[in-house]
Amino acid sequence: MTSTTTGSTVTRMEANRSGGKMITDYWDNIFTAPERGKKVVWYNGSALNPIFQAAGLEWCHGEAFSARLAALHLEGPAQLAGAEYGYISELCSYSRTHLGCAVLSQGGGPAPGSETGAVDALDQAELASRLPHPDFFVNAYSGCSTGQQWDEMSYRVFGKNVPIFNVSIPFLWGNHADSGYMQGEEWEEATDYVVAQLRELIAFIEGQTGRPFDWDALTESMSYIKRASELRLEGMKLCANKPTPATYWDWIASIAHINFLPGNQDLVNYFGSVRDEIAARVANGVPALENERYRLYFDGIMNWNKLGWLAKRFAEYDAAVIAGRYTHSSFWQEPQIIDAENPLRGMAQHYLICPINHSLKTLDYLTLRDCERFDIDGLVFHSTRTCRAFTNPQTLLARSAREHLGLPAMFFEGDVADASFYKDEVLESRLVAMLENIDVRRAKAGR
Amino acid sequence: MPTVSSLARMAEVAADPDAYALAWKQSHPGRKVAGVLPMNFPEELLHAAGFLPIVIQENSEPDSEGRVILAEFYCGYTRNLADQAVKGKLAHYDAYFVADHCVQLLGAADVMRYAQPEIPIYFGQFIASMSEPSTNGKVRGEMGRIVREVERSVGAPIDQGRLQNSIRLYNEDRSLLRKVFDARRDGRLHLQAKQIQDLVKSSMIMEKAEHVALLKELLENGLGTQAATGTVKLHLSGHFCHAPKQELLDLIEECGAEVVDDDLYHGRRYITTDVREDLDPIDALTEWYFDRNVNVPCPTRVQHDADWDTYLSNVVNASGADGVIVLMAKFCEPHMLLYPELRKMMDEREIPYLLIETEHEGLPMESIRTRVEALVERISRRPARVAG
Numbered sequence: 001m002t003s004t005t006t007g008s009t010v011t012r013m014e015a016n017r018s019g020g021k022m023i024t025d026y027w028d029n030i031f032t033a034p035e036r037g038k039k040v041v042w043y044n045g046s047a048l049n050p051i052f053q054a055a056g057l058e059w060c061h062g063e064a065f066s067a068r069l070a071a072l073h074l075e076g077p078a079q080l081a082g083a084e085y086g087y088i089s090e091l092c093s094y095s096r097t098h099l100g101c102a103v104l105s106q107g108g109g110p111a112p113g114s115e116t117g118a119v120d121a122l123d124q125a126e127l128a129s130r131l132p133h134p135d136f137f138v139n140a141y142s143g144c145s146t147g148q149q150w151d152e153m154s155y156r157v158f159g160k161n162v163p164i165f166n167v168s169i170p171f172l173w174g175n176h177a178d179s180g181y182m183q184g185e186e187w188e189e190a191t192d193y194v195v196a197q198l199r200e201l202i203a204f205i206e207g208q209t210g211r212p213f214d215w216d217a218l219t220e221s222m223s224y225i226k227r228a229s230e231l232r233l234e235g236m237k238l239c240a241n242k243p244t245p246a247t248y249w250d251w252i253a254s255i256a257h258i259n260f261l262p263g264n265q266d267l268v269n270y271f272g273s274v275r276d277e278i279a280a281r282v283a284n285g286v287p288a289l290e291n292e293r294y295r296l297y298f299d300g301i302m303n304w305n306k307l308g309w310l311a312k313r314f315a316e317y318d319a320a321v322i323a324g325r326y327t328h329s330s331f332w333q334e335p336q337i338i339d340a341e342n343p344l345r346g347m348a349q350h351y352l353i354c355p356i357n358h359s360l361k362t363l364d365y366l367t368l369r370d371c372e373r374f375d376i377d378g379l380v381f382h383s384t385r386t387c388r389a390f391t392n393p394q395t396l397l398a399r400s401a402r403e404h405l406g407l408p409a410m411f412f413e414g415d416v417a418d419a420s421f422y423k424d425e426v427l428e429s430r431l432v433a434m435l436e437n438i439d440v441r442r443a444k445a446g447r
Numbered sequence: 448m449p450t451v452s453s454l455a456r457m458a459e460v461a462a463d464p465d466a467y468a469l470a471w472k473q474s475h476p477g478r479k480v481a482g483v484l485p486m487n488f489p490e491e492l493l494h495a496a497g498f499l500p501i502v503i504q505e506n507s508e509p510d511s512e513g514r515v516i517l518a519e520f521y522c523g524y525t526r527n528l529a530d531q532a533v534k535g536k537l538a539h540y541d542a543y544f545v546a547d548h549c550v551q552l553l554g555a556a557d558v559m560r561y562a563q564p565e566i567p568i569y570f571g572q573f574i575a576s577m578s579e580p581s582t583n584g585k586v587r588g589e590m591g592r593i594v595r596e597v598e599r600s601v602g603a604p605i606d607q608g609r610l611q612n613s614i615r616l617y618n619e620d621r622s623l624l625r626k627v628f629d630a631r632r633d634g635r636l637h638l639q640a641k642q643i644q645d646l647v648k649s650s651m652i653m654e655k656a657e658h659v660a661l662l663k664e665l666l667e668n669g670l671g672t673q674a675a676t677g678t679v680k681l682h683l684s685g686h687f688c689h690a691p692k693q694e695l696l697d698l699i700e701e702c703g704a705e706v707v708d709d710d711l712y713h714g715r716r717y718i719t720t721d722v723r724e725d726l727d728p729i730d731a732l733t734e735w736y737f738d739r740n741v742n743v744p745c746p747t748r749v750q751h752d753a754d755w756d757t758y759l760s761n762v763v764n765a766s767g768a769d770g771v772i773v774l775m776a777k778f779c780e781p782h783m784l785l786y787p788e789l790r791k792m793m794d795e796r797e798i799p800y801l802l803i804e805t806e807h808e809g810l811p812m813e814s815i816r817t818r819v820e821a822l823v824e825r826i827s828r829r830p831a832r833v834a835g
Contacts, residue, residue: 086787090520090778139576145550145747146780148575152749153784166576166749168585171548173556173570175596197581356550360557385520388780392554395516396561 008289008315013246015273016253022270023256027068031130033058039209042134044098044151045141046169046351047331049260050225050343051198052138054217055205060131061260062154066097068256069128070304070417078128079418081108085157093386093418095150097128102157104129134158136208138201140167143356144389165204167197169351173359181362182334182353194348221263222343229332231271232258235278236328240374243287244320245278248298249311250288251327255302258331291318294435297371298324299397300382301390305419313427317435322374326390329355329366356389363393364400371405377438379409380431385421406441410434453661453668454642457649464504464652468539471499471654479541479601484528484556485688486712486747487573487739488546489732491617491722492594494655495610496601498542502651505689506531510807516558517551522778523807524689525555532559542600543568544593548575549747551778552688569596577740577750587733594729610728616655618721623662624650625718632708632766637675640683640696640706647713648690677705679826682768684759684789685782686711686805687747691774695803695810699772702819703827708766710759711774716743746785755785756792763798769826770799772819777804799826 033040041052044062052059069075075097082100083089085108089096137154141147148166155164170190178184202213232254239246254274261267281287296314298321303310314321332338334353338346355363371379379401381394398409410430415421460467468480481498483490493500505527513530531537537559543566545556553570560568571593574582598604624646630636631643650658681704683691690713699706710716720739723731739745744753763771771793775782786802793800801822803815 086790088783088786091780091783095784139749143550145548145575146784148749149746149781149784152751153788155751156788160751164751166579168574168576168579168582170572170574171553171570173553173572175569175571193581193585197579200579200581359553360561383518388518388521388554388778389550391518391520392550393557394518396557 008291008318010247010249010311010315011286011288011290013250013253013274013277015270015277016250018273019254019257019270022261022266023068026256026261027065030058030060031132034132039135040132041136041138042131042151042154043138043140045139045147046167046354047259048138048140048167048201050218050221050263050347051202051205053221053262054214055202055209056211056214057205057209059260060134062098062101062150063094064256064260065101065131066094066417067302067304069097069101070419071307072127073305073419074127075305075417075419078104081128084108089418089420091386092144092146092150093415093421095146095153096386097417099150099153099157101128101131102154105131105133106157134162136162137164138167139164140169140201140351142169142351142354143171143358146389163204163208165201167194167201167351169194169354169357171359172352172357172362174361179361181358181365182337182349187349187352190352191345191348194351195344198344198348218343219340222338222347223340224263224265224268225258225332226335226338226340228258228263228267228271229335229338231268231275233333233335235271235275236323238275238278238282239322241282242295242375243289243292244295244322244374245281245286245288246274247288247311248321248324248327249307250274251324252302252307255327255331287320289315289318289320292320293318294320294377294438295375296321297367297374297376297379298326298382299367299379299394300324300384301326301387301416303382303384303414303422304417306414306422309424313424314431317431319431319435321380322376323370325355325363325366328370329353356392360393360396364397367397367401368404371401371407376405376407378407378434380434381409381411383411383413385413385415386418387416408434408437408441453665454645457653457658457661458642458645460652461645461648464501465506465536465539467652468499468501472539475499480539481600482537482540482543484543484545484547484552485524486547486716486745487736488544488571489590489593489722489735491610491613491728491732492597492605493544494617495605495613496597496603498597498601499654500544501540503528503531503537503540503543504648504651505807506536517554520778521551521554522688522776523805524776525551527689527807528552528555529558529562532562535562537563537566540566542566544597545570546573546589546593547747548572549688549781551780567600569593571596573736575748577737577748578752583733583737586736587730590729590733607728611724613655614722614724614728614731616659618724620650620655620659620662621718621721623659623666626666627662628708628715628718631706634675634707637705639676640700641693643706643709644690644693644696644711644713647717651713651717675705676700677703679704679770679823680707680766680768681705682707682759682763682766682771683709683711683714684771684773686713686774686776687716687745687779687782688712689776691805692810694812695774695805695815698812698816699819702816703823704819707768708762710743710755710762715762716745719743746781754788756788759789760792760796760798763796769829770801770822772822773800773802775802775804777806799829
């Protein structure tokens with residue numbers, strides 16, 4: 001049967017509507033931090049926010065702000081400012097956008113009246129430039145070498161006047177025979193190294209704040225984060241049901257929450273509502289898509305400029321995107337290793353299992369595991385133009401899925417925060433081709 | 448005049464590293480060739496263990512597999528590396544070693560491991576954040592782990608005396624190369640830019656003692672007092688991990704420029720820093736890793752008090768270069784990230800410059816010629832500047 005657009009629509013989760021407000025409120029609050037006498041840390045990479053929370057700081061995750069701008073289609077002014085400063089468009093668009101914000105926050109960027117052809121952009125620049133200046137930087141970038149270099153440039157943009165601390169997260173290459181996902185000598189050594197650095201980071205923060213670190217507060221926030229993660233994973237597990245009660249796009253909508261919102265009861269309540277709504281859908285037979293005919297896995301980082309667009313695109317073809325590396329192998333995804341009373345080791349280990357911090361062997365294991373877990377029909381690879389970290393092993397993962405599970409795969413071109421790299425026609429034609437491939441396989445198998 | 452034979456031999460090796468490696472294996476039965484991925488792995492350790500260490504070079508063949516297995520927005524070097532691995536062109540290597548955490552390089556390394564599972568590839572990560580107090584100890588520890596892996600590869604411990612000898616030999620090679628580079632910078636030597644590249648590239652490939660002998664012959668026979676070949680003096684900057692295409696170097700000179708200095712990986716960056724011979728060898732190699740980034744700062748390292756732009760400004764002063772051509776391998780993220788700071792410095796100092804992005808598959812030579820000629824013309828029209 002040839003795939004056609006049947007017009008399935010996505011039933012958006014109520015929990016995510018209210019969740020959107022949590023994010024808006026978070027950023028609006030950050031913008032007023034200086035007026036409230038709060039110190040602000042700019043950070044990139046790993047979810048260090050529990051440490052910042054315990055230290056009484058307010059935190060701005062650079063990638064998260066870049067993602068937000070892109071999702072709101074307000075990334076233009078920041079990227080324009082970055083381009084004018086000299087950042088080439090093939091550079092990681094997260095970093096370009098964030099560095100553009102840094103430039104704008106210091107009064108840089110396209111001059112008013114300059115021939116940018118985007119007068120509105122100068123108004124929109126207000127959001128990009130509203131980030132409060134950092135009191136210090138912390139970089140803890142897992143997996144991607146560019147991530148660490150990026151904050152060194154933030155440091156340069158601010159004239160080297162703002163203190164910076166780097167936490168280095170070793171890459172889990174798998175040199176030894178005993179190396180595997182969360183196991184082996186390399187894993188234990190890397191954990192010890194990261195824990196030691198987290199202690200050094202805390203000492204640095206004490207120096208910046210002038211007060212002792214509140215270890216009880218860290219225990220408290222990590223307790224909430226652990227519980228929130230458990231609820232999130234319970235919800236994800238329910239998506240093994242057919243039809244799925246929620247899609248990958250729903251989990252994307254809650255990435256901000258699990259990634260950087262404060263660890264508190266509100267976070268737990270939010271993910272509790274997500275889990276409960278999904279459970280209710282299962283109980284009441286409410287699917288995420290009206291007519292789920294295909295179950296897909298999404299590999300690659302999110303194309304933030306196309307958040308709603310992609311959700312609709314796949315739904316038009318009755319394709320439910322169930323799971324993906326960015327949502328299911330990220331963000332406190334192994335809560336059982338967190339000991340809230342002594343959280344540093346579990347935190348360090350989560351930073352190490354960032355999904356771009358593994359070599360092919362572990363990524364292959366995670367991908368095949370989730371494809372089997374969710375009974376996936378095909379894989380979609382987002383070939384993210386400016387994110388080599390996420391794109392690295394994709395061809396090999398596709399080959400492995402075909403070889404081991406007999407699953408077809410497609411690649412489409414896009415980017416994490418630069419809309420100019422997205423090719424909709426490429427996605428559509430390849431998606432249709434893959435879905436037809438699935439139909440043929442089913443026909444041959446008599447399904 | 449520089450001896451033709453020594454230059455020609457180094458050019459021959461630089462042009463075909465694989466042929467050299469295969470011939471070396473034939474003439475050294477039982478010994479192994481180690482492929483080193485750029486830019487910071489301490490080759491001396493491999494040399495002391497009896498390996499022939501070769502920094503794996505980009506080849507000149509068009510990529511086919513490499514463009515499929517790694518995305519097209521990877522740098523030319525990593526795609527070519529992947530291409531060579533999948534096509535079996537690296538089969539003569541017995542082991543690979545890498546110390547640099549570059550996300551694209553590790554992508555290529557994953558392809559190498561996938562395509563050649565029988566050839567071990569050891570990643571001994573040298574932490575790139577140079578300013579943190581914990582980094583020195585971590586790198587020292589990693590160096591020890593690399594030693595154990597190298598010893599395991601050859602089935603014998605590394606003799607400390609041999610290691611000290613290897614360090615001395617590598618220092619000698621670097622020192623001889625610096626004599627050539629300094630002579631070029633000071634105007635006492637006028638070799639073609641591609642010949643200078645051959646000197647460094649062949650050092651990355653050849654048995655070091657053999658290379659030292661060739662350099663000594665070159666220097667003993669006199670570097671000559673050829674006339675300057677260009678009207679404008681240029682500094683070439685950047686181009687990490689692999690060599691700029693020699694056609695590009697020729698073109699720059701055809702446009703009336705003479706390259707007087709550089710900070711290329713296949714240039715000063717590879718040869719500037721020696722390993723201390725008065726320390727324990729492993730401590731010395733650890734210190735060398737840190738010294739490298741002070742002597743020629745690299746944007747692949749993060750160090751708050753060592754700026755490439757300051758370094759570039761100083762070396763342009765020292766050489767009296769009239770301008771700078773920044774050679775950027777397309778898709779090289781560390782270079783893209785730091786480039787605005789270089790540009791700012793050159794604008795502030797009113798140093799004429801040109802950015803050329805390079806790719807493996809080829810370059811639009813006529814467009815580049817127009818741009819280089821424009822740079823040369825712009826420099827030629829400037830009023831004479833007071834030195835310093």
